[in-house]
Amino acid sequence: MLRFLNKSNYITSSLHKNVVVTRNTLNYCTSTVTNKSSKSSCLNSNKNDNNNSSSAESINIKLDETKKLLEKLRNETTTTTSLNNNNNSNDILTDTFGRVHSYLRISLTERCNLRCQYCMPEEGVPLQPTSQLLTNDEIIRLSKLFVSSGVSKIRFTGGEPLVRKDVEPLIEEIGKIKGLKTIAMTTNGILLNRKIERLHNAGLNLLNISLDTLDTNKFTIITRRLGWERVMESIEKALSLNFNPVKINCVVMRDLNDYEICDFVEMTRDKPIEIRFIEYMPFDGNRWNDKKFVSYKEMLQRIINKFGSIEKCVEDHPNNTSKTYQVPGFTGKVGFITSMSEHFCSSCNRLRITADGNLKVCLFGNAEVSLRDFMRVGATDEDLLKIINAAVLKKKESHAGMYEIAKSQNRPMILIVYLHLKLWLKNILSFINTICITTTSNKRSTSTSTSTSTLFNNGNNMNMFGYVLATAAVARCYSTKSNNNNNNSNNGNKEFTHIDQVKRLPTMVDVSDKLVTKRSATARAVIEFPEFVLSQLTGSSGVGEVADGVAAAVSSSRDIQSKKGPVFATSIVAGTMAVKNTSNLIPFCHPLPIENCKFNIEIISKTSVQVDCTVSVTHKTGVEMEALTGCSVASLCIYDMCKALSHAIVIKEIKLLSKTGGKSDISLEIPKEKTN
Numbered sequence: 154m155l156r157f158l159n160k161s162n163y164i165t166s167s168l169h170k171n172v173v174v175t176r177n178t179l180n181y182c183t184s185t186v187t188n189k190s191s192k193s194s195c196l197n198s199n200k201n202d203n204n205n206s207s208s209a210e211s212i213n214i215k216l217d218e219t220k221k222l223l224e225k226l227r228n229e230t231t232t233t234t235s236l237n238n239n240n241n242s243n244d245i246l247t248d249t250f251g252r253v254h255s256y257l258r259i260s261l262t263e264r265c266n267l268r269c270q271y272c273m274p275e276e277g278v279p280l281q282p283t284s285q286l287l288t289n290d291e292i293i294r295l296s297k298l299f300v301s302s303g304v305s306k307i308r309f310t311g312g313e314p315l316v317r318k319d320v321e322p323l324i325e326e327i328g329k330i331k332g333l334k335t336i337a338m339t340t341n342g343i344l345l346n347r348k349i350e351r352l353h354n355a356g357l358n359l360l361n362i363s364l365d366t367l368d369t370n371k372f373t374i375i376t377r378r379l380g381w382e383r384v385m386e387s388i389e390k391a392l393s394l395n396f397n398p399v400k401i402n403c404v405v406m407r408d409l410n411d412y413e414i415c416d417f418v419e420m421t422r423d424k425p426i427e428i429r430f431i432e433y434m435p436f437d438g439n440r441w442n443d444k445k446f447v448s449y450k451e452m453l454q455r456i457i458n459k460f461g462s463i464e465k466c467v468e469d470h471p472n473n474t475s476k477t478y479q480v481p482g483f484t485g486k487v488g489f490i491t492s493m494s495e496h497f498c499s500s501c502n503r504l505r506i507t508a509d510g511n512l513k514v515c516l517f518g519n520a521e522v523s524l525r526d527f528m529r530v531g532a533t534d535e536d537l538l539k540i541i542n543a544a545v546l547k548k549k550e551s552h553a554g555m556y557e558i559a560k561s562q563n564r565p566m567i568l569i570v571y572l573h574l575k576l577w578l579k580n581i582l583s584f585i586n587t588i589c590i591t592t593t594s595n596k597r598s599t600s601t602s603t604s605t606s607t608l609f610n611n612g613n614n615m616n617m618f619g620y621v622l623a624t625a626a627v628a629r630c631y632s633t634k635s636n637n638n639n640n641n642s643n644n645g646n647k648e649f650t651h652i653d654q655v656k657r658l659p660t661m662v663d664v665s666d667k668l669v670t671k672r673s674a675t676a677r678a679v680i681e682f683p684e685f686v687l688s689q690l691t692g693s694s695g696v697g698e699v700a701d702g703v704a705a706a707v708s709s710s711r712d713i714q715s716k717k718g719p720v721f722a723t724s725i726v727a728g729t730m731a732v733k734n735t736s737n738l739i740p741f742c743h744p745l746p747i748e749n750c751k752f753n754i755e756i757i758s759k760t761s762v763q764v765d766c767t768v769s770v771t772h773k774t775g776v777e778m779e780a781l782t783g784c785s786v787a788s789l790c791i792y793d794m795c796k797a798l799s800h801a802i803v804i805k806e807i808k809l810l811s812k813t814g815g816k817s818d819i820s821l822e823i824p825k826e827k828t829n
Contacts, residue, residue: 212285219526223536245302245538248514248548252501257299258308259292260508261320265313267341268377269365270669271404271433287510289323291528295506296327298534302541304504306335308359312508315344321351328356335359339402341376342384349387353394360391361400361429366410367417374669374771375409388426398427398485405452406433406445408670414452415459421485429475431490445668449476449489456480456487463487473500492516498551512541514548661741664773672814673769676780678788680762681803682795687759689798690715720794724764725752728787732768735782742778745770750779752787764788765810777812 246254263280265273287295296307307327314320327336337359338352345362364384366372372381391399401420405411417428433446456463456478466477466486475488476495505513510525522544527537690713713720729750736744753765766783768776788804795802811820 216526216530219523220530223527223530223532226536226539245542246299246304246504246545248545250499250548250550252499252548253303254502254504254545255304256306256308256503257296257304258310258503258505259287259296260310260312260506261292261314261317261323262286262312263508264316265311265341266316266343266378267313267380269363269404270375270377271406281509285525286508287506287525289319289326291510291525292323293326293330294528294534295524295537296333297330298537299504299541300330300332302538305333306337307333308337308339310339313341313343314338315340315348321348321355324352324357325355337361339363340387341380342387343380345387346383346390349390349394353396358396359400360396361402362388362391363402363404364388365403367413367420370771371410392424392426398425400427400429400488402429402431404431404433405447406668407447408668409445411447411452414455418456418460418480418483418487421480421483421487423484426485427475427477427488428485429488429490432492432494448494449491450494452489453478504545512544514544518549520544520547659741661743662774664743667773667816669771669773670814671769671771672775672812673767674775674777674780674812675765675767675810676777676784676807677766677810678764678784678807679757679805680764680788680791681805682760682762683799683801684760686795686798686802687756687762690720690795691756715794716797717794720791721754723794724754724787724790727790728752728764728766728783731786732766732779732783735779738782739778743774745772745774745776745779747776747779750783752783754787754791761805762791764791775812775815777809780812781807781809 248254263278263286299307309320309324311317317323324336324338327333335358336356338357339361340363342362342364349357349360362384364372365375366381369381372384373379388399388401401417403410403417405414414430417430420426421428430449430452432449453463460480463478463480466479474490474492476491477486477488479486501515503516505516506524507513507521509523510528511521511523513521522540524537524540527540532540717723729752731738732750733747736742747768747770749767749769751767753763753767755763757763764784764787766780766787768779768783770776770779785804785807788807792802792804809819812818813820
């Protein structure tokens with residue numbers, strides 16, 4: 154993936170008189186990753202020999218280029234004093250805005266045993282071979298180097314750091330570094346329970362556990378995996394080992410887990426737990442949109458509405474990212490990470506090293522420096538300090554706003570690792586073709602302006618390619634898009650969602666950017682019978698007797714019988730099967746894991762039977778078609794069961810009564826037909 158860097162001129166700050174770094178050197182350092190993007194193949198999802206050979210060749214080319222860059226760095230960089238002997242080593246990690254970076258986050262792996270929606274793209278991510286990740290020795294070397302330059306806190310992250318097999322001995326070695334005050338870890342807690350004691354003994358003294366829901370079923374939906382009980386066990390184990398506080402990270406997303414905010418706060422009543430509510434952040438592949446976003450002020454107001462009052466805690470560290478509060482009388486605390494609504498860039502003291510060894514000076518920035526490559530071509534500690542210093546000096550005053558971040562290119566949260574251009578080619582080819590085709594909307598005609606091969610072979614067109622990448626995450630590939638939010642009408646210029654706007658052909662709606670929510674729908678059908686038919690089925694002759702006959706059938710667990718068997722019971726079975734097979738019957742319906750399907754069939758007059766079908770699911774799309782299909786087939790089955798008595802049976806109406814859980818809820822109050 155391309156990294157577009159700010160190439161504006163820069164004058165070295167007077168804060169760094171001991172290190173004179175030229176403008177070219179800064180560009181060399183921070184363009185290392187960008188150059189490697191176009192010439193290396195760090196990621197290999199295909200396992201065939203040709204790809205592996207190509208990858209090895211590309212890596213060798215990349216290392217050769219890194220050697221040349223290192224030589225240029227040495228030739229164009231001068232120091233008045235050896236950096237290792239610098240009396241003020243903190244200057245190495247001080248940027249042009251006076252921010253001193255004392256906090257380092259190191260990703261130990263890009264792998265994870267969960268698939269959280271906000272963190273990992275649904276299609277997954279390609280993983281690098283182990284040889285391209287930092288080794289234990291490289292991690293220890295960099296840790297010592299940063300600590301010698303002023304870092305006092307190191308946090309280990311992932312992926313999921315505990316899936317790294319040698320994580321315990323690594324932490325034991327890190328714990329021996331003099332001057333390092335805090336060793337922290339962020340984990341999903343799945344594997345923590347069986348590793349926490351050794352980690353604690355090794356020096357781990359600060360723990361963040363990610364947990365986004367207190368509902369075991371919702372946990373499975375969010376993470377696409379089982380394991381909620383194991384996370385809760387890990388939290389209890391951490392409390393028993395006197396981690397104080399145990400911090401629980403919760404990413405809040407509207408209509409998914411925002412209604413659990415107060416339930417999380419309740420956890421702090423009697424336990425030394427700090428719940429940290431994190432505003433939903435945009436990263437590649439998590440399909441961020443502002444409709445999912447819940448600001449910290451809204452969260453805070455919900456807590457106040459529930460608990461009456463909440464007190465702001467006195468910050469004990471000027472670089473805290475969390476706005477911390479406490480409900481009066483509670484043991485634990487509540488914090489808010491407000492990266493989107495109220496960023497804390499002015500006090501940021503964090504640097505990040507990705508699993509593949511790239512230094513990121515800003516979580517939301519796309520400029521990176523490969524420390525791994527420099528180490529592997531023989532860079533000395535002094536060389537590395539110059540490179541680190543050059544990167545820190547290029548750190549911007551603040552990151553962009555959340556809408557700008559959502560449109561820009563950055564790593565998926567799961568990786569904060571580097572994705573190679575070729576692996577994205579297949580996924581974005583359709584977007585490139587879209588750019589290359591000029592559409593005349595009024596005439597519905599197309600004309601090809603350039604070919605895909607021309608686009609890639611022409612270096613001048615790479616900005617267009619970058620634009621395609623930047624918009625790919627928010628584009629809708631498979632359906633039309635309307636700005637009309639009125640879902641109950643088709644007025645104005647609103648397009649049918651099942652018609653492709655360009656080719657005017659039928660297509661399935663793309664639901665990939667929708668929220669997973671609890672959705673339900675109820676449909677109703679009314680069947681009109683000749684009066685004598687229901688009389689024969691119930692063994693009665695009048696309206697009152699019809700009602701008595703139905704009541705008797707229900708109370709005795711009997712069904713209304715025809716010559717073919719029980720009418721209502723058979724129809725419920727048929728309707729249920731239809732609900733489960735709706736996607737096979739209706740061409741553009743998505744296959745759904747139906748959670749519940751209920752039928753209510755009753756005689757409402759001496760000539761009418763009413764069939765209600767309610768279907769529910771937790772998914773990205775609704776179940777109104779399932780409810781309507783179930784209602785229809787159940788009604789047809791009733792007709793089939795009773796047609797021997799008369800063919801004058803009429804399925805009079807089939808209609809949607811309500812649907813909930815989607816972008817818009819529908820509730821049509823339709824009274825039952827009255828008994829004649």
